[in-house]
Amino acid sequence: MNKLAESLPGRRTIIDRRQVADALNAELVGLGDVLARRQAIVVTLREALAAGRREVSARLARNPTRGRDAVTAQAFLMDQIVRLLFDATVTHLYPVSNPTAAERLSVIAVGGYGRGEMAPYSDVDIGFITPYKPTSWTEQVIESMLYALWDLGLKVGHSSRSIDETMRMARSDLTIRTALLEARFIWGDRGVYDECVRRFDSDVMQGTARSFVAEKLAERDARHKQMGDSRYVVEPNVKEGKGGLRDLHTLFWIGKYVNRVRTVAELVDVGLLTRAELSQFQRAENFLWAVRCHMHEISNRAEDRLTFDLQIEVAHRMGFVEKRGRPPVERFMHLYFLMAKTVGDLTGVFLAHLDDTMARKGRRYIPAIFSRPRKLDGFVLDRGRIAIPHDDFFRERPVRMIEIFALADKHDLQIHPNAMRALNRDAVLIDRKVRNHPEANALFMGILTSPRDPEKVLRWMNEAGTFGRFVPDFGRVVAQMQFDMYHHYTVDEHTIRAIGLLSRIEKGDLREDHPLGSAIITRINSRRVLYVAVLLHDIAKGRGGDHSLQGAEIAEKLCPRLGLSAAETETVAWLVRYHLLMSATAFKRDLADYKTILDFAEVVQSPERLRLLLLLTVVDIRAVGPGVWNSWKRQLLTELYDAAEEVIRPGHKQRGRQERIEEKRQKLSQRLGIGDKAFDKLVKHFPQSYWIAEPDHILEQNARHLLSAGQTGLSIEAQPYPERGATLVTVYAADHPGLFYRIAGAIHLAGGNIIDARIHTLKDGSALDNFLVQDPLGRRFDAPEQLARIKTYIEDALANRQKLLTKLDQRPLPRTRAEAFEVVPQVIIDNKASNRFTVVEVMARDRPALLLSLAFALFQSKTMVHSAHVATFGERAVDTFYLTDLLGGKLESKSRLATLERRLLDAADNRCGELLDVNNFAMSG
Template structure:
């Protein structure tokens, strides 16, 4: 037995190898060499032992659910003993070697994670069969038999069978094999062969190749991070491969082991690559991450390493995280996970700094840097192009320097030496009330926050060093805080820092293609620093149990004067934080063609400058949520709202009345169509006045051409790409009848589309012209010829009543399959003041394939007319808004009728629907 398992308590409870060995000998007595008889019996015995040992390892995890080290060590120990027993049984009773020659020797090596003595419940058993020379007939028999037995045991085996020469040759040419062999550990078999391959590996592969190995492993790590989202704060992290996960810790060990030829993590302290405290942090983070990975494997019964929302709930319960201080158990668990991931990041930086200092040639960097420009740094010094400290007590002498170092890094475009970051992290507790009130400290912080250079990078450094949260304690409360939903991709602190970075990129003109209006407006802002502070504070009060906008505005009123903002600037920041969701809520949930929508919005905004600031804050807030959330549809809606509101605020009153707007649109359409006056008049009088107000000029022209081309047909369907809106426009011209809307909506979803906007118009001659904007369920393009053809056929079939829509819709899989993890209680908001002409109903519910169909069918049953629908999806949550009238065109104001409507919609949102005719 190796020293690796010396600290593992009560090993015999896991597996008693001696007793099993005696039992195998007893079974084999008198039947040696009878492979067909013996091997199944040996496998059965070992399978029972394996199951018993795994149960013991699971019990150890249940007893200490946040500590995984003992469990993975127990499983590796168990696997060692099974393989030893199997080797002995194979060579003693199944294939006795007789007089073995020197070539008929086998060394069994554990490699990779198994070589480290770490095995999650469903990890692969990585094993190398090494022979002194080319395999002989006997060695091939033994290896083949062992592999078959291991597969029969249900083990997932990653194996290689090579001679010593082949092993060394492969290690030289393949980084993965070299890394696996770096952790090679003797299990059983010929010790001399093991010693020989290890000596050859040290002398022929490792010697004098440390620099190349380090560079390759760091490059491999960067590629892995990019593949996994390039942030340790993604809300569904990969526990093994993600940034801040187990693989990052393993990479540190590999590098340290390769460079220093140490055998354990503890020896990295003696090598000067980790301090004692850093070793404790390493072991603590590793223990927790292994526990999470073991729970993942046990719950899913497979090698699952992604911490998805549904699994987060169960693991939080298993690890005894309960609700406390306004946070749910799962949010507390994930916060602890992210703090451990942050610790892994800190360790990585420190480790590389030690490595740099240890291996760099004098005056040169071992780990390359782009920043090597000497500057005058107010007492700070340059160490190989990075800001460092002249003495270890430099921050203690003047704690304001904890802010100054980051301001200097930003000002001069310099990196900060990891040893200085470590000192800042160690001394961050020196930031007390006096430092927070210090004018110099606040000026340094504001310089970083509002920097035109790279505020995101420097703020992230400040956050990693814990200086950010100490200097702004309210920000410290949201560090590593996740939002348990499928909409937000990052923790609150990461989302905020990304939003600041996006604002700086827009200001520099880097994102003009995606944000042309925002880029133009940045140069016109009067209150630039107000905007940066508002972006910093917009989510700062999340997780406090109340409305984070209201609470955040109060934080702003207290904090902004300290940062040096005037009373007027403070009030504007507080207003922006209070209303930071107003613009997106109005643009995405309300009908922007309804003039009261614009007037209600401008009544709150009140000034063109606030409008500009609010647009900028809204844009970066949405885009910083995560990849794929921002799209051209959202950009167009925000641009439309901004333009309409800006006109009102600039003029102070309506420029044109309703009648003038209708006449203007009609004249523009007649010119576009080039129709004669009589022909155009016949066309125009078919439409109600509301139609002209609701639709933009390009849709009016599209609809008119569609209707003229349809002639006397009772049904005409068009589906074509609408690039200005980032969606596909589906137009249905049909004889109007009750239920038209819900049937079209069901057909579009059945064809794989997702409706994001709908306008329904009843014409004066009994026909209907309905316009739907459609994307795919995740907000992407829905514009291939096959998709467009499928949507046309689906609508035709639905309107011909060829099939029941509801059963087929409910059979469709969710686009976000893990939405089932979230319990969302449906909520109905009825507003008769949001519009002068319509009753506005807003429905919040969990997203599912048949949701819009069910809601539309409930409205049909309620005998109301739908004039427009606006569909928004926030991860697992859908928010659908309908503009309604009764069948006579008036608002729905009867209290009893509204109650009935609300009840029907609540049933539909919860999945209860009358399936007759549906």
């Protein structure tokens, strides 16, 4: 019997193997046909498997946090099914009365199943071992068993080898060696299994521990890199991700290979874990297994990525409820990330124990850097890592818990895992007295503003629990997820990454991506103001209310403690209060509208604040996650910065707005090479807003498009735009009411999803509109047939050659990840943001055809769209429109504005088909 199952209560309620075997034998005796017997075996086992799974599932429902019990019960059930199948196969299908020495067969479990762990839809990993080359009898038995297991609907990972072949392959293949390391006897010939285990120990494991450890750690690092190399990604892989189950398994594999332990508990006996660490190991493993089992049951398949929709359901199944204003899903994910952190901490101390053990034996798994320990302000160097001289070192003077990180930063040293363990244990000693200690605060500020690598050392402080203790407000956001599709990391990880990005910009490492930031960071008056602002910009997340306002209040209290002056404190508080202002203005407002610049400059007021705000904005956006930062955002932020500086420092700008436009004109003229007269004729109708809104390469693309269009009244171009991972669709047409809506509808009908739209009304009354388009799954939409379809659909829509509304009503909308989120639609209508236009901002849950629905509502309301600004923040879309009535004036009537608001709210809240289901609609508009 599987020893893990010995403690499993009520095993026979899961499956009573003897009872099933007796019933199956009685039925098979009366069947003479082999095919009928095989069918009877499958039917009986299918019923037993289904009943067992129902019982295991019911147990998990009753005890939703006991993951270890669930996976042990599942493995026990599978053991009994395999045993029943083996006995029925060799007794009733292929009996052999006098087996030869070669006609022996052992069935073993390998991998996770070998450990006695199996989630509901995990693969059944089994091996068939024969003493020599397989005989016809063993081949028949193996083939029959595999077909039966497949008929049961199981996904089987299997191998069939002789003992010699097994040893040969294990020596050359790390995966096979790891699987055999956990091999467990299920049924058949026990002697064959015992001989296989003996040979594996003597022929494969003996003398290869060092190489095995190195290969497993390299394999782990490669896996982490593939999974995002952070344990704080907001949709983690519970099995393979950093801080997941596979990391715990890796520790056990290494311990078992090096010290021949059979269970995790035995890692304590050989000194690789303490009893407290074993308890942490088991608690984390139990939690992660519970999460994975619930994911499998919800998905009805082997699902290991904890996606947003699964997070909500798993949180509900595991009994999380709302508390202190925090929804169940955020409380669940907070615990998940704390468990992932525990796994990371265990990995560090485990490898330290392993290294110390091997060093005593004269073999080291982690290479030494310094051979002689040296004293360093009371600390010591242990083989190149800063360590503590004795266990009470931090208790004697708790400020040392900050000092160790300052020394690690100053001298570029690793911290010994034993010191990290002491830090985790003694972090509770960081009290108000330590937090107010001038030396401790000076040391912390030195780390935060280090010219070397503050990100690395701050992450160590966070993992040790020291960071959150020293800055309690930061401790509140440790492992706190932001339940949205925009942020890729937890709040603490996002913040530490932002600090790292700021350091890299300051060192000039990101000059190509951030030329403006790299240039102005040398001109700021106070580095520490900027670094502290980055540290605090999201520190009030998760408290309910406006985190910017609350964060500013925290800054006012914390900055003096950190040693900042009153003026510096005021600036940090202002930056935290307005850290979203620049991105909101750049991405949601028309920068060609001069009032937008004036309103922004009125809030900023000083060139120093403008420089600081730009740098904070850049690192905040880029630290959100991979792929969030792009050249379009860089251009908009640069344009806003330049325009605002021109207002704030009149006469001090080297290049004003007009000069920048002229520079763009000259660059475009050189690229086109068409002569001055032809160029002036081409661009004389371009408004100032067009030059500001579009980057140089789009200006060139649009110009060549217009040149090729000639006198044609309508011209459409669609081409790949790899930099944005999308397709650029350009439409040049006579402007009229409904143009924007019809183009959006045609793109949707063609299967595209608009992720950005820049609408330009030229001086001659024509429209030049640029759309960025992806497919509904966020991929590039650029196959030749797709591009042709987009152009055809737009031509037909604008020429009124198809019943657009009918087709839109019939087209189904795909489900998206955003549907896991509840976003209450909001419409803001502002007649003060622009002198010429009514500015309408719509916030809603992102979905395919959202822009189409909004465009149709604007068309229904008899408005002209002069510019549109599409911004998407994960599941949340914020679309801003600059509108006039059909005569070119602002929308002033209260009743008309109320109607517009209602239509936009309906459009944001409803499916496209529901909105567009109108009768007798005149396409000519």
